[in-house]
Amino acid sequence: MRQVITVSLNGRAYQLEDDAYAALAAYLGEAARTLAGNPDKDEIVADLEQAIADKCDRGLGVHKTVVVRSELAAILEEMGPVDGEDREPAPGPAPGAAPGAAGAPAGGAGSGAAPRRLYQISEGALVSGVCNGIAAYFDLDVTVVRLAFVLLVFLTGGAALLAYLVLMFVVPYASTSEEHAAARGLPFNARALVERAKQKAAEFASSADWHTSKAQWKDEWRRTRAEWRSEWRRARAEWRAQRWSRSPPAPPPAPVPYAAHVASGCLLAVVGIVLAVFTVGWLFAVASLVTTGAIFGWWLPHGAPFWLGIILLIVVYQLVALPLKAIRRAAYYPAGYHAPWLAAWDGVAGLAVLAALAWYGYHHVPELHDLFDRVTQAIDRVVASV
Amino acid sequence: MSIDQKLSPLRKGLLEFLVLKIVSGTSVYVADILKRLAGTEFATQEGTLYPLLSKLRREGLVEYRWQESDAGPPRKYYRLTPAGQAQLGELDGYWVRINKTISELGN
Numbered sequence: 001m002r003q004v005i006t007v008s009l010n011g012r013a014y015q016l017e018d019d020a021y022a023a024l025a026a027y028l029g030e031a032a033r034t035l036a037g038n039p040d041k042d043e044i045v046a047d048l049e050q051a052i053a054d055k056c057d058r059g060l061g062v063h064k065t066v067v068v069r070s071e072l073a074a075i076l077e078e079m080g081p082v083d084g085e086d087r088e089p090a091p092g093p094a095p096g097a098a099p100g101a102a103g104a105p106a107g108g109a110g111s112g113a114a115p116r117r118l119y120q121i122s123e124g125a126l127v128s129g130v131c132n133g134i135a136a137y138f139d140l141d142v143t144v145v146r147l148a149f150v151l152l153v154f155l156t157g158g159a160a161l162l163a164y165l166v167l168m169f170v171v172p173y174a175s176t177s178e179e180h181a182a183a184r185g186l187p188f189n190a191r192a193l194v195e196r197a198k199q200k201a202a203e204f205a206s207s208a209d210w211h212t213s214k215a216q217w218k219d220e221w222r223r224t225r226a227e228w229r230s231e232w233r234r235a236r237a238e239w240r241a242q243r244w245s246r247s248p249p250a251p252p253p254a255p256v257p258y259a260a261h262v263a264s265g266c267l268l269a270v271v272g273i274v275l276a277v278f279t280v281g282w283l284f285a286v287a288s289l290v291t292t293g294a295i296f297g298w299w300l301p302h303g304a305p306f307w308l309g310i311i312l313l314i315v316v317y318q319l320v321a322l323p324l325k326a327i328r329r330a331a332y333y334p335a336g337y338h339a340p341w342l343a344a345w346d347g348v349a350g351l352a353v354l355a356a357l358a359w360y361g362y363h364h365v366p367e368l369h370d371l372f373d374r375v376t377q378a379i380d381r382v383v384a385s386v
Numbered sequence: 387m388s389i390d391q392k393l394s395p396l397r398k399g400l401l402e403f404l405v406l407k408i409v410s411g412t413s414v415y416v417a418d419i420l421k422r423l424a425g426t427e428f429a430t431q432e433g434t435l436y437p438l439l440s441k442l443r444r445e446g447l448v449e450y451r452w453q454e455s456d457a458g459p460p461r462k463y464y465r466l467t468p469a470g471q472a473q474l475g476e477l478d479g480y481w482v483r484i485n486k487t488i489s490e491l492g493n
Contacts, residue, residue, distance in 0.1 A: 012459070031433075040440040047436045047462070051416070054458060080431025083438070 004066055009053040010046050015065055020072040024052070026180075027076050034084035044082075051079065119174035119183040120167075126385065127378045128168045136183045168378070169371050170290050271328045275321060276353040280361075282317050286310065287367050397428060403481070404428055405438060406466065406474045409448055413465040439464060447473055 005021040007014055016024060031048055035041040055075040056067050118137050120129035131149055135142035152160040174183045285295050289309045294300070300309050361368040408414060408422050416435055423429050442448045447470035450462040466474065 010459075035437065038437070038440070040444065044436045044440050047416075047440075048432060050459070051432045051436070057458065078431065080433035082436075083434040 009056070010049040012053055014053065014056055014067060016067045016072065017069060020067050020069040023069065023072055023076065027079070031082040034082045036084075038084065048079065048082065052076075055079075117179075117182045118171055119179055120171050121174050121180070121183060125381075127164075127382055128374070129173070130164055130167045130171060133171060133174070133183060139184065165375070166286070168374065169287070268328060271324055273353050275324045275328070277357070278320060278324070279317075280354065280357040282313065284361075284365075285313055287365075287371075289313065291367050401428055401430060401434075402438060402442070403474075403477050405435070405442070406447065406470060406477065409464050410466050410471065410474055413451075413463040415453075415461045415463050419464075442470070446470070 003018045004015045005018055007016060007021065007024070028045065028049070031045055032041065035044055038044065052075055055078065056071075059067065059071050119133045121132040121136055122129045123132075124142070125132050126146065131145045132142050134140075135145040138145075149160060149164070172179075174180045289295050295309065295313070358368075362372055363369075404423065405419060408419050414422075416432065416439070419435060420430065420432070439448065439450075443450065446467055448464050449467050450464045452460045453463045455461050
């Protein structure tokens, strides 16, 4: 048994199965989007609806009153994608209303079009489909997104990997065709920006004085790169100076009393454990926010978007973790920074607590269980694809 | 760039010319135009044709009137305006000149 949805196509009622409806809604939404800014948009959409209706009539009769997905897919295939490319830059008939609307194609697409959402797309995914979804969202090539992601992983020292894990957990999968349409849907500001940049690049590439401008562009690029490099060097030098200014570059080899060793070891262990517990608690808070919309039962202020909660949690984490990390760093110094047993103890204690909590979470928190399973599945898939 | 990619803008530009040509005979509706083009390399679809017709109408080259049909709702029948007639004449002349140039250049 399937649900049937009744729609009006240019004034006449048609019954569609639910997934046929989703496909039609996606097609007409895309048509409205493509024609945004076209002064005859409504008329063209009505014409298209009428043409679809005529094609539906062909397959309907007294004993067949419902259009199914495969029939509608064939009809849409016959209709072909709606062509909006060569619309005039400034339509003549409406000179007064045009200038504002013409510049912002996103503005006109408001009515009836599904909003664009970030989804994971598992079709053709390498790991989980996050990059795939991001590529669909910004209408970019997925390879570009993946390369950018790998670059980010190196630049951020692995933090981007964490971000990927969080996205994997947070971003829903696109499963229905409507969700797939929404994954590539309405151009909003950021997408319009990318779109404009792409167009600019294409214009630039096809401009007549390409060869002279290429030389200019190369010079410009070389200069910018040199600037970046010197900037980066200066920043790095500053950062180094700051980081090492607290501890002398060569620690004095003065004998450290035994009691100080023990004290700093204990301090390290305690701070390490506290930090690990806090980190895990924080991850639980994020999970709780994502799954229930509230942080351990505390609801965000009414109307506050949920990414605001995530940012709030990150700020709180940094506020609490920073002093703890500072204490931990300070605890190294009585023993001298180079005491390997201290670093090992610190690392082992932290890891042990993390492992224990992860084990507990895996067996007692269903959401975490799911997340672990998805991570292992993703790893399996990567291994299998290599 | 494949040969098909190279020819696609050419086809796209010529489609407008061909639609004017088809509309110039008797008044036709969209299904007629699609049928006339179907067997040729200019075969096209509603998704392309409706926006194109609306553009031609905005430019004052074609006009339509509603006509009752035996089956289903009334249909839009398109025909050329005098301006469309004039432009078609110009395009026809241009096409003849292009053909001449091409055949003269080749040997």
